[in-house]
Amino acid sequence: MAVDGKNDSLTYTNPAMDLMARLPGVDIFTSTVDRLLTWGSSNSLWMFPMATSCCGIEFMASATARVDIDRMGTIVRGSPRQGDVMVVAGTITVKMAPRVKKLWDQMPEPKWCVAMGSCAISGDFYRDIYSVIPGIDTVVPVDIYVPGCPPNPEQLMAGLMRLQEKMRAQQRGEWTEPEIRPETEKMNTQPDIRRLLDDERDEGISQAQYDGSCSLGMHGNEHRRHDQVGNPVGVDREQGVEALILRAQAHAQAMEALRQEAAQEFAAAQAAKEAKAKAAAEAKAAAAAKAAAEAEAAAADDDASVAGDAADEAPAGDGETP
């Protein structure tokens, strides 16, 4: 699915075909030529590997003697200008993502994208990490997903065959809805699920995500003071190490000030709590004394059995006060 909601590969029309379609009486001819072109391009998929990590090794293995994916008419080309299919094989990080987008934009139309491996599909178990893109479909539109960690070369081959099928079906006007992985769809409909499509990102969701992640990212008694201080940011490179030292010291001082503030707050809270407890204890003692005095007075007034009842009440009241 494209980032902007359109499926790029469907909007393409061949200019030559366009021209011919406008000439009278060539409908039958052009549809034949169209089919011929699709047949040709689906049988000569030139792959541009965006191989970043482990899946890239399986991608390489699929191009070698045992599996020999070349017999499907595919050729691996190292340049985006010569590729039809971009195979994203491996984890894409925040630092790499702008390059992926750039290279995808450099590929000539028509173009397709295959997401190979769990990392490219959803980020795999790295998806919660600060530097990993949770699924390449948030950056470029994906046509075919090939699951696995890593997928076998045979699986990649099956994925490419499915892509060929898709290309032919699209020529007939079928299979035109963009393929969305179920998770992305959920992200669209349920805002409480993390949603990372870039242009529709909203502040509230970001904050909610961040809050949720803070609880996930930390153990027990580590605190979130840095929320208030902010993260140390980079300094101008010209200023050198001294500036970095100063920055680190300033950050440490801010954190230290916050710690002392927190300690004071804590001490104040403790003191307040103690005072409250003391007051409660005093009140309790006073109540007990009052009850005892009443009991005494009652005993003085009435006979022995009534005095016994009042004396029973006092300890029960004691038990409740704390």
Add this chain to the structure above:
Amino acid sequence: MTTAEKVAALTGTEVQELETEFVVAPEHHFALAELLQSEGYTFYITVAATHFAGEVPNKKNPEGSPETFQVATVLRKPEPGASSFACWRVELAAGEPIDSLVPLFEGADWQGREQFDLVGVVFKNHPDLRRLMMPEDWEGHPLRRDYAIETAHPPWR
């Protein structure tokens, strides 16, 4: 005089065995590396900085404790047949810089940059202290304990 004794004399700490991590004051860090290099520990192995976030004030510890850093360095003696390593650590207060070992070991360059990038320990006298792993516009140091693992980085993440 064995190497361990020399190290003990230089740093003024009890050192039984160099392979068991021992603590060294920050001002002895560079001199110790120099000494070990002349003693045959010429192989630069690694540096590992760790962030200790400290504690929030709580019942047991009403003052809380400040954040600190520890930087461990490992050097190896490449001796055919019996190789051994030396491992020591320096304990730093927050914001305190540590001497860089770049004048002695070229490998300390990128390793120091990596630890600066991820943990935020500043290496004094480093010729080129920049981020190594994260993009240059990244905020914060991800391996700090108070850095949330899922931090967003719009528009990409």
Add this chain to the structure above:
Amino acid sequence: MSLSIQPYSAEQPVNPYLDVDLYDPDADLMVLNLGPQHPSTHGVFRVKLILDGEVIVKAIGYPGYLHRGVEKLCEKLNYSNIKAIIDKNDYISPMINEQAVNMAFEKLAGVEVPRRALWLRSLLAEFQRIASHLIALGTFGLDVGGALGGGASAFMYCFRDREMILDVFEELSGCRFHYNTHCVGGNRHDVPAGWDRMVLPALEVIEARLDELVDMMVNNQVFVDRTQGVGVIPKNLALGLGLTGPNGRASGIDCDLRRDAPYNAYGEVEVRPAVRSAGDCQARFLCRVDEIRESARLARLFLAGLPEGPISGTKPNKGPTSVKIKEGRCYVGLSTPRGELGTYLIAGGNKGLSPYRLKIRPPSLHHLASIPYILPGNNLSDAIAILGSLDPVMGEADR
């Protein structure tokens, strides 16, 4: 003004922090960006080259395009779950990566590993070493020969042979790679019946074909011209940078942890690491070839001497919280195909269930750190050969 930069030598070291003025009309320098998406950088590594004509004046390396935050993730995971993540670090030799973290955990937890598991680990490590070096040789062939030149044959041959080892591993653990076959205290998968009938022929075939490969490469004048005397790393620089493994041994550092600080079952056999002194691309290539032969010999030894007994000291499937390390810190190193893979562990995070800090010493990052020193003074075309001969794995360098 013309800059005359000579390749690194002990007498005339290269200054990697050289100040160059790109806008000086007399110097007439050019900036060339190599990577991060370039087939010859072996992953996503970027080098900014500043060229004077065809000679490199300054090289600036930018790793980090595959930084997946593994160390942070490990702080959140239980000890028994970490190995599955560490597999993906050095994805060309996952077997040995699992062993590295497990060794650290076992050392701190005080878990005894049975003797059979130790031998099995060594055996698997040697197989993995062969597979990894085959990739290194094959891709080096591709770098030096070019995809449409003779290099593709070396690439194809090496991957064909590697498949045999993957078959062996698949038989054992069910996966082609990312095996997840070690656990704290032993192994999970025992040797299947009749495994040696599959393993021994594979070793024989690989050794026989290796001679063919060496013939093809080393007796080829083009290959010799492009690798001999190119990218020389003197011993002192290699020590300072921390070049371990075949790269360090090609520069004359006689250090191999399998022999010098034996772990697993390596103390019980004799290991003869290949050491060369030239320090150039060809020496690194030949070191790897020799290591494949040595590994095949060791693998046969380990297979023949595999002792009887249990393969795991602890009961398997005890749940993710079965390993608990309250405190302690240690550094352990072992020898992967790339060099010394160290694990620096501070235990005691998450009430003893996860590490407080797990720092991995990636040999590849140290190898890449040599780029600013050895590229200047060489031709642009040599940069590809030098990068290929270092055999970096970015998954491990960036983590």
